[in-house]
Amino acid sequence: MTATEAPTDRSYAEELDAGDPLGAFRERFVIDDPGLIYLDGNSLGRLPRSTQARLRQLIDSEWGRELIDGWDRWLDLPMTVGDLIGTELLGARQGEVVVADSTTVNFYRVAAAALDARTGRRAILTDRPNFPTDRYVLQGVAAARDLAVRWLEPEPVEGTQPSDVEAALDEDVALVTLSLVNYRSSALADLPAITRLAHDAGALVLWDLSHAVGAVPVGLEEHGVDLAVGCTYKYLTAGPGSPAFLYVRSELQDELRNPIQGWFGQRNQFAMGPDYDREPGIRGWLAGTPAVFGLAAVDEGASLCAEAGIEAMRAKVTALTELGIALHDAWLAPAGFTLGSPRDRARRGGHIALRHPNGRALSERLATVGVRTDFREPDSLRVGCSPLTTRFTDVWDGLSRLREMTS
Amino acid sequence: MTATEAPTDRSYAEELDAGDPLGAFRERFVIDDPGLIYLDGNSLGRLPRSTQARLRQLIDSEWGRELIDGWDRWLDLPMTVGDLIGTELLGARQGEVVVADSTTVNFYRVAAAALDARTGRRAILTDRPNFPTDRYVLQGVAAARDLAVRWLEPEPVEGTQPSDVEAALDEDVALVTLSLVNYRSSALADLPAITRLAHDAGALVLWDLSHAVGAVPVGLEEHGVDLAVGCTYKYLTAGPGSPAFLYVRSELQDELRNPIQGWFGQRNQFAMGPDYDREPGIRGWLAGTPAVFGLAAVDEGASLCAEAGIEAMRAKVTALTELGIALHDAWLAPAGFTLGSPRDRARRGGHIALRHPNGRALSERLATVGVRTDFREPDSLRVGCSPLTTRFTDVWDGLSRLREMTS
Numbered sequence: 046m047t048a049t050e051a052p053t054d055r056s057y058a059e060e061l062d063a064g065d066p067l068g069a070f071r072e073r074f075v076i077d078d079p080g081l082i083y084l085d086g087n088s089l090g091r092l093p094r095s096t097q098a099r100l101r102q103l104i105d106s107e108w109g110r111e112l113i114d115g116w117d118r119w120l121d122l123p124m125t126v127g128d129l130i131g132t133e134l135l136g137a138r139q140g141e142v143v144v145a146d147s148t149t150v151n152f153y154r155v156a157a158a159a160l161d162a163r164t165g166r167r168a169i170l171t172d173r174p175n176f177p178t179d180r181y182v183l184q185g186v187a188a189a190r191d192l193a194v195r196w197l198e199p200e201p202v203e204g205t206q207p208s209d210v211e212a213a214l215d216e217d218v219a220l221v222t223l224s225l226v227n228y229r230s231s232a233l234a235d236l237p238a239i240t241r242l243a244h245d246a247g248a249l250v251l252w253d254l255s256h257a258v259g260a261v262p263v264g265l266e267e268h269g270v271d272l273a274v275g276c277t278y279k280y281l282t283a284g285p286g287s288p289a290f291l292y293v294r295s296e297l298q299d300e301l302r303n304p305i306q307g308w309f310g311q312r313n314q315f316a317m318g319p320d321y322d323r324e325p326g327i328r329g330w331l332a333g334t335p336a337v338f339g340l341a342a343v344d345e346g347a348s349l350c351a352e353a354g355i356e357a358m359r360a361k362v363t364a365l366t367e368l369g370i371a372l373h374d375a376w377l378a379p380a381g382f383t384l385g386s387p388r389d390r391a392r393r394g395g396h397i398a399l400r401h402p403n404g405r406a407l408s409e410r411l412a413t414v415g416v417r418t419d420f421r422e423p424d425s426l427r428v429g430c431s432p433l434t435t436r437f438t439d440v441w442d443g444l445s446r447l448r449e450m451t452s
Numbered sequence: 453m454t455a456t457e458a459p460t461d462r463s464y465a466e467e468l469d470a471g472d473p474l475g476a477f478r479e480r481f482v483i484d485d486p487g488l489i490y491l492d493g494n495s496l497g498r499l500p501r502s503t504q505a506r507l508r509q510l511i512d513s514e515w516g517r518e519l520i521d522g523w524d525r526w527l528d529l530p531m532t533v534g535d536l537i538g539t540e541l542l543g544a545r546q547g548e549v550v551v552a553d554s555t556t557v558n559f560y561r562v563a564a565a566a567l568d569a570r571t572g573r574r575a576i577l578t579d580r581p582n583f584p585t586d587r588y589v590l591q592g593v594a595a596a597r598d599l600a601v602r603w604l605e606p607e608p609v610e611g612t613q614p615s616d617v618e619a620a621l622d623e624d625v626a627l628v629t630l631s632l633v634n635y636r637s638s639a640l641a642d643l644p645a646i647t648r649l650a651h652d653a654g655a656l657v658l659w660d661l662s663h664a665v666g667a668v669p670v671g672l673e674e675h676g677v678d679l680a681v682g683c684t685y686k687y688l689t690a691g692p693g694s695p696a697f698l699y700v701r702s703e704l705q706d707e708l709r710n711p712i713q714g715w716f717g718q719r720n721q722f723a724m725g726p727d728y729d730r731e732p733g734i735r736g737w738l739a740g741t742p743a744v745f746g747l748a749a750v751d752e753g754a755s756l757c758a759e760a761g762i763e764a765m766r767a768k769v770t771a772l773t774e775l776g777i778a779l780h781d782a783w784l785a786p787a788g789f790t791l792g793s794p795r796d797r798a799r800r801g802g803h804i805a806l807r808h809p810n811g812r813a814l815s816e817r818l819a820t821v822g823v824r825t826d827f828r829e830p831d832s833l834r835v836g837c838s839p840l841t842t843r844f845t846d847v848w849d850g851l852s853r854l855r856e857m858t859s
Contacts, residue, residue: 075516085520092516100745104507108691109482109499113492113824119692147740149714150557161596173726178715178740181728185713189568278741284515285526285744306592307556308585317829319580321588333554333585334685337692338507338745417520422724 086431204232611639
């Protein structure tokens with residue numbers, strides 16, 4: 046099927062489910078609500094059964110019984126879970142990723158570190174459609190250093206192209222930072238080309254992978270990415286407020302300065318020596334005490350993703366979003382919708398945006414009939430396709446109800 | 453009893469347990485190891501039964517079933533749990549405390565904000581015995597701003613006195629920051645006097661309450677404290693890596709600038725507007741997505757503390773540490789120990805430090821016979837007294853085994 050052919054029967058979606066190599070993963074999740082069509086896993090992923098068991102063990106047996114000795118297990122979790130995500134899902138090398146803190150705090154830390162390593166250059170390059178927390182953090186670090194933010198204003202659906210970046214780059218740019226997958230449009234940026242352009246101009250590059258990780262392969266090592274951050278509560282299914290990841294390319298780990306010099310980044314931490322002496326490598330990018338419950342949940346969620354395999358996850362989300370686009374074209378475009386996501390499957394992440402002037406009201410009405418999507422200003426109803434839990438029939442049924450609502 | 457009288461019989465401790473108004477709280481905790489004498493709750497508190505139930509509900513029902521709609525419950529937790537801690541345990545006003553991020557990240561944020569509000573002043577005043585992460589963060593923020601850190605070097609057991617602060621203060625000091633209770637010696641600083649001296653010199657004052665909260669009343673409003681942070685996994689029993697709290701005095705919340713401008717501090721967050729527009733009040737001090745599991749655990753732990761009452765908790769830890777000191781004098785001083793904590797109960801927090809040249813080995817040997825303490829360089833074996841779970845007989849039995857080991 047391509048997005049230009051309109052499937053006409055639900056059996057089409059049923060057959061895709063029957064042939065889905067990742068279909069069995071859905072049984073690995075707690076799904077107590079068989080009537081719910083959950084198309085919001087790009088905002089908060091479902092609860093894996095293994096996570097439920099792991100958290101119970103962590104709370105009851107490890108904290109409850111081992112008490113302080115539990116730290117023997119917990120102390121290395123930021124690095125071991127980071128390596129799991131890094132090597133299995135991001136194409137990073139061992140020792141380049143840690144899991145700790147929020148995406149916002151991590152983004153702040155690596156953005157500040159990059160800027161402080163490129164003093165003399167006075168500009169940050171990003172785009173207006175970037176995720177809000179990235180934009181706000183950048184405004185803060187720019188103001189604190191009296192730097193300028195250069196805002197690209199791409200065509201909203203397709204997002205920032207390498208040519209846009211090239212036209213805005215010069216020797217005054219210290220840092221180029223974009224989201225790999227846009228939170229609203231799902232536009233997937235050309236990471237290899239943009240990274241190369243930034244490096245050619247002598248800038249560092251920082252990717253926010255929050256909406257990409259677990260939906261698309263990234264290739265951090267292959268493309269020589271300097272810095273990255275991302276969230277674990279979407280496709281990595283690690284639960285609300287689970288800790289984020291932070292990637293620093295090996296060659297930069299000791300050159301750049303972590304602005305938050307905390308005791309978890311200290312060499313020989315429990316010697317508690319008088320002066321900060323940064324632990325070499327990625328451990329030196331930790332700051333405070335890591336959130337152990339959240340880390341355990343990331344470990345389980347990322348393990349499921351690793352078991353599924355990022356290429357299979359990529360294929361699944363592509364097929365799900367293709368189906369969604371075909372149904373949009375057949376059912377929803379006549380009712381006043383426009384597609385807010387790229388039609389080129391190679392330039393799209395794990396969700397699609399359906400734009401409609403009444404998008405908010407429609408998303409809310411859908412929820413009342415058991416279809417959970419979400420809405421992003423000004424007019425995008427987002428349909429999230431989680432590779433491990435969303436069925437083709439979920440997309441079919443969800444959009445079918447939307448069609449009924451608007452026809 | 454005073455610390456100079458030596459109790460001679462275990463029945464003395466049994467009677468104290470029998471008369472302990474907080475004695476029944478121990479049954480509110482999961483204690484599967486009746487043989488364990490746990491004297492390390494100042495490092496990691498025990499698991500409350502209510503927390504066990506709350507986390508199960510949060511995971512299974514809220515995340516597992518409500519999915520993204522759970523955020524309707526979770527979104528205000530940083531403020532509601534902050535208010536619980538602030539008003540019940542810290543003597544703050546409503547709307548002055550949030551729970552989010554680690555102590556390290558919070559300490560960084562408020563220290564940086566304070567320094568950026570007092571530009572022109574070139575020094576930070578703290579002390580050498582301060583907790584490592586505070587010292588390391590201060591070295592980082594000082595280096596980034598080309599400021600000097602002035603290190604007080606107090607007599608180690610008694611800690612920094614107001615006269616030490618007074619002698620080191622001048623118009624070049626932007627920020628005075630100390631721990632209210634020292635992590636090693638348990639020395640309790642004179643917060644009212646030091647805060648007043650700092651203010652008289654035009655400096656802002658930042659207290660680290662990590663080892664104080666839940667063991668001593670603080671009086672943030674009464675004493676006009678500007679800024680504070682603290683940890684929740686000790687006496688607040690919120691579990692490993694649970695999120696920390698951050699206090700900003702109402703009058704400063706809009707004057708100081710949160711250096712990490714994240715989307716959770718944005719006015720009308722989900723409008724996702726183009727520019728950072730800080731939410732007024734304490735909510736504007738949030739940064740990224742808060743750790744929901746941890747927040748729920750803090751809520752439960754802090755609720756238990758609020759139910760017990762901070763004055764009763766203070767009385768209990770004072771009586772427990774008094775007993776420990778009496779037993780040290782009677783049993784351990786003859787075996788080569790010296791007391792590493794203040795004898796004045798008004799100048800001591802919730803643990804005592806027993807100094808011995810073989811402190812590390814003794815702490816490790818104690819663990820093998822079921823007595824869990826911890827060790828802090830260079831020679832302090834710490835005996836933690838948790839007001840809701842430690843019994844007088846625990847202190848008696850634990851130190852009795854230490855006596856057997858050293859006599």
